Amino acid sequence: MKLIDGTHFEPTITISDLDSPALEELLSRGYQPQKKLGEGSNRKAFKVTRQRGHFIEELVAKVPKLEFDINTIKKEIAAEKQRNGRNWNVQEAIMSTKLWHPNLARTIDSFDLKDERTVNVEPYYEGSRGLRGEIKLLQEGLPLQAYKGIMTGILAGVGHMHKNGILHRDLSPDNVIVDKHGTAVVTDLQTAAFEGQSIPSLTPTQGRIDYTEPRLVNALLNGKAETATDRSDLYSIGAIGYYLLTGKEPSSYHLVETANGSPIQIGNRVVHVSLRRGYTEVKEISSNERRFQLNSMIKVMREKGIPKQHRSFVLGCMEE
Numbered sequence: 001m002k003l004i005d006g007t008h009f010e011p012t013i014t015i016s017d018l019d020s021p022a023l024e025e026l027l028s029r030g031y032q033p034q035k036k037l038g039e040g041s042n043r044k045a046f047k048v049t050r051q052r053g054h055f056i057e058e059l060v061a062k063v064p065k066l067e068f069d070i071n072t073i074k075k076e077i078a079a080e081k082q083r084n085g086r087n088w089n090v091q092e093a094i095m096s097t098k099l100w101h102p103n104l105a106r107t108i109d110s111f112d113l114k115d116e117r118t119v120n121v122e123p124y125y126e127g128s129r130g131l132r133g134e135i136k137l138l139q140e141g142l143p144l145q146a147y148k149g150i151m152t153g154i155l156a157g158v159g160h161m162h163k164n165g166i167l168h169r170d171l172s173p174d175n176v177i178v179d180k181h182g183t184a185v186v187t188d189l190q191t192a193a194f195e196g197q198s199i200p201s202l203t204p205t206q207g208r209i210d211y212t213e214p215r216l217v218n219a220l221l222n223g224k225a226e227t228a229t230d231r232s233d234l235y236s237i238g239a240i241g242y243y244l245l246t247g248k249e250p251s252s253y254h255l256v257e258t259a260n261g262s263p264i265q266i267g268n269r270v271v272h273v274s275l276r277r278g279y280t281e282v283k284e285i286s287s288n289e290r291r292f293q294l295n296s297m298i299k300v301m302r303e304k305g306i307p308k309q310h311r312s313f314v315l316g317c318m319e320e
Helices: 020-028 073-084 088-098 131-138 144-163 214-222 230-246 287-303 308-318
Strands: 031-039 043-052 055-064 109-112 118-123 176-178 184-186 253-266 269-277 280-282
Touching: 020 031, 020 118, 031 055, 088 109, 088 118, 131 176, 131 230, 144 176, 144 184, 144 230, 214 230, 214 253, 214 269, 230 287, 230 308, 287 308
Parallel strands: none
Antiparallel strands: 031 043, 043 055, 055 118, 109 118, 176 184, 253 269, 269 280
16 A cells, blocks of 8 residues: 555556456546556456555456457367356455465455456555566576475465365466565466365366376366366476476476367367377376476486475475
């Protein structure tokens, strides 16, 4: 918050950044857009201010895009599920009411636009930055002290979720921010679900392939419905740990649309997809494939002088 000093806050957002229905509704609710903070495949984040008595609050409004980015198969599947299933932004707001923890983002306001998109508002963390952006800026892994602090925060936040029977299901460096004090905050609870209450699905998580438990990737490739577990979140945490320590992705797995791949129903069409590691097609992530990946990770961590205890933590999270 900032003490009001008589300065009038004018929106600095252009219509091209924030669409008219969203801008109109935000202003009608007393939110003054200030700047765009970033965007994902389905939402844009904006810093907004709101007057509260003698103070001005600084907040973040997460506004769904008019159109999904569907430049990958996983994003196309996710977009189709959102169009025909639950409102993930409402789900995020509901889950936020079940959780209260300093290492978890919380929704403090949630409302629908006239076109039925749901906007969620969260606290703004002064000086916050995305974890992936931080690593890209450094172009290498974090110093051990910074790594320990951030990983401790991630474990505390996700541990609180699991204690309350909730799975995140979309953990990756893209969904963690770090404030100016170095505190990690786990964000984007759109696909969070109560363990044991989520319906088996071909896409039980929405995370990046290289941060998704191999069992779930194989289920997608084999057309079998599966359910995420707390082990799925743990695998993702190990993969995040590797990325923080080395500055490198834990694998080069990605899904591509191919003529002879596994058939997946997306809306009214069937898409055939294959898994690739770099340019090599992989039928599934077998035990041998996992050993190859983990051995490659061990080699990189040793070359970078990562202490054994941290190597063991990463491997312990990601091993079968």
